[in-house]
Amino acid sequence: xxxxxxxxxxxxxxxxxxxxxxxxxxxxxxxxxxxxxxxxxxxxxxxxxxxxxxxxxxxxxxxxxxxxxxxxxxxxxxxxxxxxxxxxxxxxxxxxxxxxxxxxxxxxxxxxxxxxxxxxxxxxxxxxxxxxxxxxxxxxxxxxxxxxxxxxxxxxxxxxxxxxxxxxxxxxxxxxxxxxxxxxxxxxxxxxxxxxxxxxxxxxxxxxxxxxxxxxxxxxxxxxxxxxxxxxxxxxxxxxxxxxxxxxxxxxxxxxxxxxxxxxxxxxxxxxxxxxxxxxxxxxxxxxxxxxxxxxxxxxxxxxxxxxxxxxxxxxxxxxxxxxxxxxxxxxxxxxxxxxxxxxxxxxxxxxxxxxxxxxx
Amino acid sequence: xxxxxxxxxxxxxxxxxxxxxxxxxxxxxxxxxxxxxxxxxxxxxxxxxxxxxxxxxxxxxxxxxxxxxxxxxxxxxxxxxxxxxxxxxxxxxxxxxxxxxxxxxxxxxxxxxxxxxxxxxxxxxxxxxxxxxxxxxxxxxxxxxxxxxxxxxxxxxxxxxxxxxxxxxxxxxxxxxxxxxxxxxxxxxxxxxxxxxxxxxxxxxxxxxxxxxxxxxxxxxxxxxxxxxxxxxxxxxxxxxxxxxxxxxxxxxxxxxxxxxxxxxxxxxxxxxxxxxxxxx
Numbered sequence: 064x065x066x067x068x069x070x071x072x073x074x075x076x077x078x079x080x081x082x083x084x085x086x087x088x089x090x091x092x093x094x095x096x097x098x099x100x101x102x103x104x105x106x107x108x109x110x111x112x113x114x115x116x117x118x119x120x121x122x123x124x125x126x127x128x129x130x131x132x133x134x135x136x137x138x139x140x141x142x143x144x145x146x147x148x149x150x151x152x153x154x155x156x157x158x159x160x161x162x163x164x165x166x167x168x169x170x171x172x173x174x175x176x177x178x179x180x181x182x183x184x185x186x187x188x189x190x191x192x193x194x195x196x197x198x199x200x201x202x203x204x205x206x207x208x209x210x211x212x213x214x215x216x217x218x219x220x221x222x223x224x225x226x227x228x229x230x231x232x233x234x235x236x237x238x239x240x241x242x243x244x245x246x247x248x249x250x251x252x253x254x255x256x257x258x259x260x261x262x263x264x265x266x267x268x269x270x271x272x273x274x275x276x277x278x279x280x281x282x283x284x285x286x287x288x289x290x291x292x293x294x295x296x297x298x299x300x301x302x303x304x305x306x307x308x309x310x311x312x313x314x315x316x317x318x319x320x321x322x323x324x325x326x327x328x329x330x331x332x333x334x335x336x337x338x339x340x341x342x343x344x345x346x347x348x349x350x351x352x353x354x355x356x357x358x359x360x361x362x363x364x365x366x367x368x369x370x371x372x373x374x375x376x377x378x379x380x381x382x383x384x385x386x387x388x389x390x391x392x393x394x395x396x397x398x399x400x401x402x403x404x405x406x407x408x409x410x411x412x413x414x415x416x417x418x419x420x421x422x423x424x
Numbered sequence: 425x426x427x428x429x430x431x432x433x434x435x436x437x438x439x440x441x442x443x444x445x446x447x448x449x450x451x452x453x454x455x456x457x458x459x460x461x462x463x464x465x466x467x468x469x470x471x472x473x474x475x476x477x478x479x480x481x482x483x484x485x486x487x488x489x490x491x492x493x494x495x496x497x498x499x500x501x502x503x504x505x506x507x508x509x510x511x512x513x514x515x516x517x518x519x520x521x522x523x524x525x526x527x528x529x530x531x532x533x534x535x536x537x538x539x540x541x542x543x544x545x546x547x548x549x550x551x552x553x554x555x556x557x558x559x560x561x562x563x564x565x566x567x568x569x570x571x572x573x574x575x576x577x578x579x580x581x582x583x584x585x586x587x588x589x590x591x592x593x594x595x596x597x598x599x600x601x602x603x604x605x606x607x608x609x610x611x612x613x614x615x616x617x618x619x620x621x622x623x624x625x626x627x628x629x630x631x632x633x634x635x636x637x638x639x640x641x642x643x644x645x646x647x648x649x650x651x652x653x654x655x656x657x658x659x660x661x662x663x664x665x666x667x668x669x670x671x672x673x674x675x676x677x678x679x680x681x682x683x684x685x686x687x688x689x690x691x692x693x694x695x696x697x698x699x700x701x702x703x704x705x
Contacts, residue, residue: 238654240653240658240659240663241662242663242665242667244653245654245659245671245672246680247680248638248653248677248680249653250629250633250637253603254603254607254633254634254636255638255639257603257604257607257608257634257635258610261611262612277631278591278600278603278631281601281603281604282634284604285608297597299591299592299593299595299596299599299600299631300593305593309593310513311514319513322511322513323593324509325597333508333597333598335598382612385601385605385608386569386608386609388601388605389562389563389565389599389601389602
């Protein structure tokens, strides 16, 4: 099965950069067919198949260990990649969906409700992209209107009343750009969520499981810990949009993606996200169960830690974390998580020691 | 089917023609076509005396119009971006920044400081649409946050004159996070009981609209300013439907309940002073 995990789940939906993988998988398939007819041909391919399987695993591992930003964007949008609804099925028990923003209507692009994750009661808010076409259309392909963000805010305030930690699952290409969205001010709805979530007296865990599409993602993305699946992306603007503006053509999406650096690795370095959640070999779409387990483990572990911290401290820490993103000292930038190199750290230590010695004297 | 939008009329943020004030002794109003003597326009707060079209103005001019003469003390003027992503499109972000700094004389797209408006102390931030469309990167986010913190510390009113094309994509997610940072700081100001008046000028859109621009205790807009989240062209492309008349103008947004009042530029100073008297300490 360990070998099989690299081959299942990707049936027929190979991405451009996966062509060598597809070729190898086809070869294995052909050999397997030949193997089945062993009785007639009298030739045994089992050794070859074993070898090819091993090289397939290492090829997938190698390919996925070195995805560039544009390839990552494609994996995050893969048609077989598990969506929020899949994760809810896999990790949430007794999910009680709550509908409506109490102001205008129920926006299906955001799904919210009570649930239990490994027995812990939580409030869940997530972008709902849908799975089959009918469901996708009903929930507007995960692009929320203002109502969605207002529903999110409503259930979060409800959670506050009963001290239920909040879990946000993010996977959207962005808030919906439509006439109704503007009339009911999606900008206002997102802005309110940002300020509400920044002060909410509850532990908040956010996980970007697929696409993190700018303001639409951030609208339910302020929290104490931000985790990101290994091959998810989180960008200030879709690469296509960025290319259209700066390269004057959407065809330069690849160049734009590379420049925007929207990958988990880059964002961890910038101090914007806190953790990278490893995906199964070859991406979440090759083994959704495994991906679900990884997300479940992350949420459980993180909540256990956060729930130990007094709420006031939590909120202040959340603020300070945001406060230092892109903080500048006059004339020069100081980004978070840029840990001092060993040399400077040692220098600091010796300086501090000297000072202490002086004080004592 | 909706008609194709006229390409020439679009400047990337508005369906209407740009309203920058052109060079020269005389100028033509792009709205009503009247020939105007430049000085007469300047004396009229850069508003067309014929049709009341509000032209876009830079941050320095806006500050001059708003505050008591000589009272503005600038803060954090030296902050500049360090290009966290080493971003490069057809042009490198570094050189783009250098060009913009040379053109505008500013280090980035916002000017912040303390001032008096008719004797009332305020923490003031004014965005300048001439600087990469007043997009918000780390510098704008940081300076706005510091302006908010000054308002909290000194218990004075916060006024932000917004104008922006949104988050600055050349700084990637660092700029998106400035939305969360500024909104969090405003939540603190709110808890402290401080007054925040948000003034929306042409154009206030996207990331800035979805953060501090829309979080004012009082939201004021200039006449016909473009106010919205997504650009009209994006909306048109997504929905393929005709956009309503006056879509995303300040008047339209006020009609839908998201702006308190629309104030002519010449009256803005008086109006702010009055509002502060109702709410200020």
